Amino acid sequence: MGRAGSGERRSAIEAIGVSKVFGNGDDAVRALDNVDVTIRENEFFTLLGPSGCGKTTLLRLIAGFDFPTEGEIRLYGEDIAPLPPFKRPVNTVFQNYALFPHMTVAQNIGFGLEMLGKPKVEIDARISEMLKLVRMEELRNRRTSQISGGQQQRVALARALAPRPKVLLLDEPLSALDFKLRKDMQIELKRLQHETGITFIFVTHDQEEALTMSDRIAVMSKGHILQIGSPRDIYDRPAERFVANFIGDTNFLEGQVKEVRGSKARITLDAGAEVEAGISEGANPQGNVTIVVRPEHAAIQARPGADALKGTLENIVYFGTDTHFHVKLASGPHFIVRQQNRHGAGEEFKTGMPVGVEIGQNAAQVLKD
Amino acid sequence: MHQDNPPLTRAAQVAAAADRQEIRNRWFLASPALFIIFFAAIGPLFIVLVFSFLTPADYGGVVWKPSGQAWFQVLFEKDIFDDTTTFADAHLSILWRSVKLSFFTTLIALAFGFPTAYFISTRPEKSRDIWLFLITIPFWTNLLIRTFAVQEVIRNEGIFNTVLMKLGIISSPIQIMFTDVAIMLGMLYVYLPLMVLPLYASMEKLDFRLVEAGYDLYANRFQVLRRVIIPLVKPGIIAGSILVFIPSLGAYVTPRVLGGGKNMMLGNLIELQFGQGRNWPLGAALSITLMAIVMIALMIYVRSAGRSEVRHG
Numbered sequence: 001m002g003r004a005g006s007g008e009r010r011s012a013i014e015a016i017g018v019s020k021v022f023g024n025g026d027d028a029v030r031a032l033d034n035v036d037v038t039i040r041e042n043e044f045f046t047l048l049g050p051s052g053c054g055k056t057t058l059l060r061l062i063a064g065f066d067f068p069t070e071g072e073i074r075l076y077g078e079d080i081a082p083l084p085p086f087k088r089p090v091n092t093v094f095q096n097y098a099l100f101p102h103m104t105v106a107q108n109i110g111f112g113l114e115m116l117g118k119p120k121v122e123i124d125a126r127i128s129e130m131l132k133l134v135r136m137e138e139l140r141n142r143r144t145s146q147i148s149g150g151q152q153q154r155v156a157l158a159r160a161l162a163p164r165p166k167v168l169l170l171d172e173p174l175s176a177l178d179f180k181l182r183k184d185m186q187i188e189l190k191r192l193q194h195e196t197g198i199t200f201i202f203v204t205h206d207q208e209e210a211l212t213m214s215d216r217i218a219v220m221s222k223g224h225i226l227q228i229g230s231p232r233d234i235y236d237r238p239a240e241r242f243v244a245n246f247i248g249d250t251n252f253l254e255g256q257v258k259e260v261r262g263s264k265a266r267i268t269l270d271a272g273a274e275v276e277a278g279i280s281e282g283a284n285p286q287g288n289v290t291i292v293v294r295p296e297h298a299a300i301q302a303r304p305g306a307d308a309l310k311g312t313l314e315n316i317v318y319f320g321t322d323t324h325f326h327v328k329l330a331s332g333p334h335f336i337v338r339q340q341n342r343h344g345a346g347e348e349f350k351t352g353m354p355v356g357v358e359i360g361q362n363a364a365q366v367l368k369d
Numbered sequence: 370m371h372q373d374n375p376p377l378t379r380a381a382q383v384a385a386a387a388d389r390q391e392i393r394n395r396w397f398l399a400s401p402a403l404f405i406i407f408f409a410a411i412g413p414l415f416i417v418l419v420f421s422f423l424t425p426a427d428y429g430g431v432v433w434k435p436s437g438q439a440w441f442q443v444l445f446e447k448d449i450f451d452d453t454t455t456f457a458d459a460h461l462s463i464l465w466r467s468v469k470l471s472f473f474t475t476l477i478a479l480a481f482g483f484p485t486a487y488f489i490s491t492r493p494e495k496s497r498d499i500w501l502f503l504i505t506i507p508f509w510t511n512l513l514i515r516t517f518a519v520q521e522v523i524r525n526e527g528i529f530n531t532v533l534m535k536l537g538i539i540s541s542p543i544q545i546m547f548t549d550v551a552i553m554l555g556m557l558y559v560y561l562p563l564m565v566l567p568l569y570a571s572m573e574k575l576d577f578r579l580v581e582a583g584y585d586l587y588a589n590r591f592q593v594l595r596r597v598i599i600p601l602v603k604p605g606i607i608a609g610s611i612l613v614f615i616p617s618l619g620a621y622v623t624p625r626v627l628g629g630g631k632n633m634m635l636g637n638l639i640e641l642q643f644g645q646g647r648n649w650p651l652g653a654a655l656s657i658t659l660m661a662i663v664m665i666a667l668m669i670y671v672r673s674a675g676r677s678e679v680r681h682g
Binding site (some may be wrong): 086 | 578579581583584586587588589596600601
C-alpha cells in the first residue's frame with residue numbers, strides 16, 4: 001500500500017472527539033458527531049461523502065471558519081481550535097476559488113505573504129515560483145475575471161500554496177470544472193502534492209476522484225466517519241453497507257456464518273454456494289450476515305460449475321470497455337457481473353439463458369451491519 | 370415587378386421595416402421620460418441660466434436688459450459710498466461653510482452608515498427587510514417635522530441638555546442650536562439613509578467567501594476590511610457619498626431651522642435673493658454656481674475613485 005501503509009509518520013492534524021452543532025433548540029443540527037481522525041504528515045487525505053455528511057464542516061473547523069462545539073483539533077500536537085483562521089498555518093482552496101476580483105493573478109498569489117509581512121523581494125520571487133509551479137507564468141498581470149475556470153483553479157492553488165502552509169485544505173476544488181479539465185487537474189494536484197510535500201486534505205463527493213487521488217480516504221455519513229482506509233481497503237473491503245453502496249457498484253448477498261478463522265469467515269449463502277469472506281477489523285460476525293461482492297470480482301459462466309450461484313441472465317449492458325451482465329439468481333436477488341470486453345468474448349451469452357455466477361477468491365467481504 | 374425582387378432582398382426589406390417600427394416603438398415608450406427631462410429639468414435650468422444674465426426688477430422678477438452684474442456680485446461687491454470693489458465676504462463664507470459642512474456630513478454619514486450597512490447585510494435574509502424598513506422610516510415623515518424633532522433634542526431646554534443637567538454632568542446648557550454642529554447633526558440625521566441604502570446594496574452582493582479567503586490568508590479583521598471589503602463595496606461608498614453630499618450642499622430647511630439666520634448655507638442664500646433680496650439674477654447665478662460646484666466635486670470624486678480602481682487591479 002506504499003506510503004499510506006506506513007503508520008510511523010507524524011500526525012499533522014488530529015481531530016479528537018469533535019462535534020459541531022449549528023443552531024439551537026429545535027432547529028439544532030448536529031453536523032459532526034464525536035469525530036476522531038488522525039491525518040498524517042505529507043498525506044493526501046480525502047473526506048468523502050454525500051452532501052450534508054459533515055465533510056465540509058470538518059474542513060471549516062480545521063481552517064478556523066467555524067469553531068467546534070466539543071472536542072479538540074490539533075495541528076502537530078498543538079490545540080488550534082480556539083485560534084482564528086489568520087493565525088493558523090493552514091490554507092484553503094475554496095470550491096468557487098474565491099479569488100479577489102479586484103486584484104491581478106500575481107496580487108492574489110502574493111496576498112497571504114503580504115499579510116504575513118514578508119519583504120517585497122521575497123514575495124515577488126515566491127509569486128514567480130508559484131506561477132511556474134502551476135504553469136501560469138504568462139498570466140501574471142491578468143485580472144482574475146479575464147482567465148478561464150481551469151486557470152482560476154490554478155491561481156487558487158498557487159495562492160493557497162504560496163505561504164507554505166503546513167496543511168492545505170481543498171473544498172471540492174474540481175467540482176466546477178468540466179470532465180476533461182477535471183481529469184487533468186486530478187493529475188496536477190497529485191503532482192503538486194508530491195512536489196511540495198504538503199499535507200493535503202481534500203473534500204469531495206466524487207468517489208472516483210477520491211479513489212484515484214488519495215493515500216487514505218475517510219468515508220463520512222450523517223456527521224460520522226464510517227471507515228478510514230486506503231482506496232483499496234475502502235473499495236475491496238467496505239465495512240458497512242453505506243460505504244459499499246456509496247463507492248462503486250455492489251452486490252449484496254445474505255448468508256449464514258459457518259465458521260470464523262482469523263480474519264476470514266466461511267459463509268453459507270442463501271443462494272446456495274459457500275464462500276470465504278473477509279472480516280473487518282474488530283467485527284465478530286455471527287448468524288445471519290450480509291456480504292458484498294464487487295461486480296468485477298465475479299465471473300459469469302455459460303455452463304455453471306458446482307460452486308456457482310445459479311440464475312437467469314436478464315440483461316446485457318454493453319459499455320465499450322466492459323459489459324454488465326444482470327443476473328436474477330434462483331434464490332431471488334439480482335446480481336451484476338462486470339466483465340472486461342476481449343475481442344470475441346461474451347458473444348455466447350443471450351438474455352433469458354440460464355447462467356452461473358462464480359465469486360472469486362478473496363472477493364467477498366462481510367459487512368458489520 | 371415582384372419577379373425583380375430576389376427573396377433575400379425582400380426578407381431584408383421586411384427586417385429593415387421591422388427595425389424602423391422597433392425604433393419608433395422605443396421612442397414612443399421613452400417619451401414620458403423625455404418629456405419630463407426636457408420640460409421639468411432642462412427647460413427651467415435654461416431659464417435660470419438666462420435670468421442670471423438679466424437685470425433685477427425693483428419688486429422681484431427681471432427686466433429684459435442683458436447684464437453681467439449678477440455674476441459680478443457672486444464674488445465681488447462695490448462699496449456704496451466710495452465705489453471700491455472688494456470680495457463679497459458674506460458669499461464666500463457661506464460658500465465655504467456649505468462645502469465644509471457637506472463634506473463632514475458625508476464623512477460622518479459614511480462612518481456611521483458603513484457599519485450599519487455591514488450589520489444589516491450580515492443578518493439572516495428574513496430579518497434584513499425589517500432592518501431596512503427601520504432605516505427608511507424617517508423618510509415617511511415630513512422633512513420639516515423631522516428637523517423640528519432634532520431641534521427638540523438639542524435646544525437649550527431640550528432633552529439632551531435637560532438630561533445632562535439633571536445628571537449633574539453640566540451646570541449650564543451646551544449651546545448647540547444655531548451652530549454649524551446643529552446643522553451637521555440635522556443633515557446627518559436626514560441623509561443617513563441615503564448613505565446606508567446604496568452601501569447595503571453593494572454589501573449585499575459581496576461574496577462573503579472572499580472575506581473568509583482573506584482571513585484564511587492571514588489578514589486580520591482590519592486588513593480584511595481595508596484590502597477586501599472596502600475595495601469591493603467601493604461603488605456603494607461612491608454612490609452613498611454622492612447622494613449625501615449633493616443634497617447637503619443645497620440644503621435649505623435644515624440650516625434654516627437649526628442654523629438660524631446667521632449660519633446660512635447656499636440654499637438659504639439663494640432663497641434670500643429670490644425673496645427679500647429681490648435680486649433674481651443673483652439668485653440664478655448662485656444656483657448655477659452651486660450646480661457647478663456639485664459637478665466639479667463629482668468629477669474629482671469619480672476620477673479619483675477610478676484611478677484607485679486601476680491601482681488595485
